[in-house]
Amino acid sequence: MMELLRERKYLQFLLLIVIFILMCKLIPATEGNWLWRLPSLLAQFPTFIYESVTFLMEDWWLIDVYDPDINEYEQKPLVREITRSIAAAVLFMIELVREIMLGGVKTIVAFTSWDYVSDNEWAELPGLPWTVVTGGVAILGYHLGGIKLALFAGLSFVYIAVFGQWEPSMQTLSFVLIAAPMAILIGLLLGIWGYKSKTVANILDPILNVAQIMPHFAYLIPVVVFFSIGDHAGAVATIIYATPPMVRLTMLGLKKVPPEVTEAGRMSGCTDWQLMRRVLIPTARRDILIGVNQVIMQCLAMVVIASLIGAKGLGSNLLIALNGLRIGLALEIGVCIVLIALVLDKLSLAWANKPTDYFADQSFKQRHKHSLWFLGVFVVGVLLAWIGSFQFKEGFNYLNVIPHNKGITTEPFWQWGVDKIWDTFFYPLNEFNKWFIVEVLAPVKKAYLAMPVAATFTLAMGTAFIVGGIRSALIVGGYLLFIALTEWWDRALITAYLMTMAVLIAGAIGIVVGTLCAQHSTTSRMLLTWCDTLQTFPSFIYLIPVMMLFGVTDTSVLIAVVVYATIPAARYTVVGLNSVPASLHDAATMSGVNRIQRFLSIELPMSFPHLALGINQTVVFALAMVVIGALIGTDDLGQLILGSLSDREGVGTGLILGFCVAFIGLAIDQILRTWANQRKAALGIPD
Amino acid sequence: MATETSIASEPVIRCESVYKVFGKNAKRMMKECGGVVDPVKFREADCIVGVDNASFEVHQGELLIIMGLSGSGKSTLLRCISRLTQSTAGKIFIEGQDITSMGNRQLIKLRRNKMGMVFQSFALLPHKTVLENIAFPLQVKGISTKESIKRAQEMIDLVSLSGRENYFPRELSGGQQQRVGIARSLAIEPDIWFLDEPFSALDPLIRKEMQDEFLRIQGVLSKTILFVTHDFDEALRLADRIAIMKDGIIEQLDTPANIVLNPATEYVRKFTEEVPREKVLKIESVMDPVNPGDTFDDISVSSDAVIETVAEVVLNSRKPVSVVNGSGEVVGAVHASKLVSLLFGGHSKETLAQEALAQKTSDRAS
């Protein structure tokens, strides 16, 4: 018996389940019973964090700062001075870009003063007419990637202008144009540092792990504390959120550079700097460019969230539209965000891949062809705007800026659609919704909440032990212990419930769809393209259509989470199945197995490591989305994080809540990754 | 070929008791052992011996081949000499300068002006075109784009890749990629040329073609060359001298003929056992002294020609063939029968072959 148990993992697992159920049944749900709920020993932790941060910001290390207004030195805390300078610098850059696009006085104020601006009427940046910006983007697209890119970029901007989203879009763009390059630069530098120094890599690794799973909201609160609110705070939060994938991919890419290529660079006589700049980074460009793409996507995903702490632009408009249930408007704004993301991504990619022609002996005119074109577009655009100022008498110059509420809109159409759906399907939808909530969600939620803490620990640590031994069990136990000792264990259970439901459904759909598509190379490619496209949509976009159908309920959140989390499941399934060597297929076919047998006995086990990693990603995606669901109202950890945003003393609470979410993800990550690695090792698949 | 005069002058590369030990404890172990490396003891201390007491010289224009099985330390030795790795002990002189103690800046200067290297896996920069790859060492050196592109174009012509300037490495076959690798390593006109198994990743047919190409290029440029291979045929085709390595130790360093005829160790003897003699030996090793009154065929062969290359001529002549040295004096004679016994080995075969030869002679006579 014991022998068998030691041999067979699934028997161990069965035993574990039995113990788990017994514990659930036997442990009474009484206050004060430590087996039922642990005492919240960490309850004071948030206050402690708040106080330390306040001390840091108010009293720590006072320095003398010269104040020109009163012509005296004043004592100010160092940290606050530093964050204030950073904030000012970031804000200045954002305002500069913004005022080039839209006009304004703040840039001039930065060099002079408010008095100067109010005294001199001419002291204002006029802002470019939308025609010039659009033409400029199209020319840039042509310069970098040819006619197709030019059309795509140009038409995207025409859409933005015509639909009356110009102003918020340019506000968002100015913000992204500062945040993304900074995130890319910081990420690249940290990545290089981590590549060069083992110690730094070891320090960065756990931070990156946590950062990857920390919910977006969790970054907002500390940022508000250090940088207060506004566009700069939004930018800082975005940079913090968007940098980790860049760091990780830079490190990964550099590590993958073949040693012989490095040696070839050295033998070519490169200095360290030349080696990095001209050999290592370009050779690692595939991964680094994926990093750049991720940064841009993260930046736009943060647009809405950053609006919670004062970033102007599309994000706050979208949020208002969503809250007002104006689905059509939300959709139009969502499309703007996606278009900006795609244009930026494609332009940056084209820039990185642009070849040089060494043989063409070009004249000045040829070399600066595109700049000259832009000059032309500029003159024509400004002229048009000038003519327009006479033409449109009622105060709106459509050739300069199409104002917010004066563009084309398809909102009535969508509203009509939504109404139609509601009219036609109200009963079935409502019935389904009610049934789903009452019969499925509520009982599962109840079951989760009825789990004694001891049982949860046993199940999680037991699974970790079976998969990865004592080390894994202790790591998982550590993560859970942290959550259990806060006062939010129940909330965490709700998050876990939404997440597990979503992962189960998304995993099932993703694996089935992925498997079906993987049977054929055309469908595989199609699915991967779809995944790529869907992944560029910022996560909250997914909330729009489901809210259309199910209103503000757990069902909406769950469906949005499922749709979002299906992407990685499907992608990894296809990649995994396609990575099974063709020779194995042939060998199997020659030994006479049929298609189904082949799938079950060869392809599935061979691609298991990929599947496990896919599920791992599904968990990460699902967690992120569950927390975002708080924006439309759930009662899990996300809701609390959102709440702590408006709390003056919420910095500790928000951080700890963020860690709670991250640790749920990390615990699952620990188990799945260990499992995948073991299978990989067993199957002899290299990393 | 190494001539008498260049031996007298300063060698281009000189290694003095070079050791390379991998592992954290390498330095300490090296100090403790006092020059006598016991691989077992080293392995216990988590150290791997890459190169063990290598001492040799390479002279101007000489082509030294480093041979050995995989893992015998060939690449490591090469990397020590190009200082891609820092050797653990010993001294390495390049044209009299000790590179083991050279500063970074000096080293870069040396590489930019004197060294070129070709890699087994080609190691081209994937994001650069053929032209850019070849121009790379020049641009790194700070030569203007125009100038370096012009020079790169010459290199492309040298390795017969004209018309593919703007291809990316991924668009080329293995052989073509290695041509780019060769062109790149030669772009700065190095004096010393390192090649680490340059043709091992290629198909046998392409390999043969590339060896010919290599010999052609070397014929034009005559660099000082360190060439690593594990293919004896390749070594015999190319080498002036061969160093045979085993477990980091240079077992023997000598001319191909001496290695085959007088193996220094049992290992070298085993290694060379299967090598066909005619591929190694020169005519002078089988020629007979000239007896007064001998009559020769009209043709003559050079005394340092490898037997295989002239065997057909000798076998097809009715009379013995005269052997001449570099300055054209007759120094000996080869008889077809002697070649036959060498080519076909054993006694019975020899008689058979002799009969065949006799047959041929009589055929011609009639």
Ligand SMILES: Nc1ncnc2c1ncn2[C@@H]1O[C@H](COP(=O)(O)OP(=O)(O)O)[C@@H](O)[C@H]1O
């Ligand atoms: N960076 C390294 N770290 C540790 N051991 C190494 C390293 N490079 C090479 N070795 C070891 O040194 C020995 C010689 O390797 P190498 O010079 O590459 O052999 P060869 O080129 O003859 O195939 C091998 O045992 C190899 O495992």
Ligand SMILES: [Mg+2]
């Ligand atoms: Mg090697």
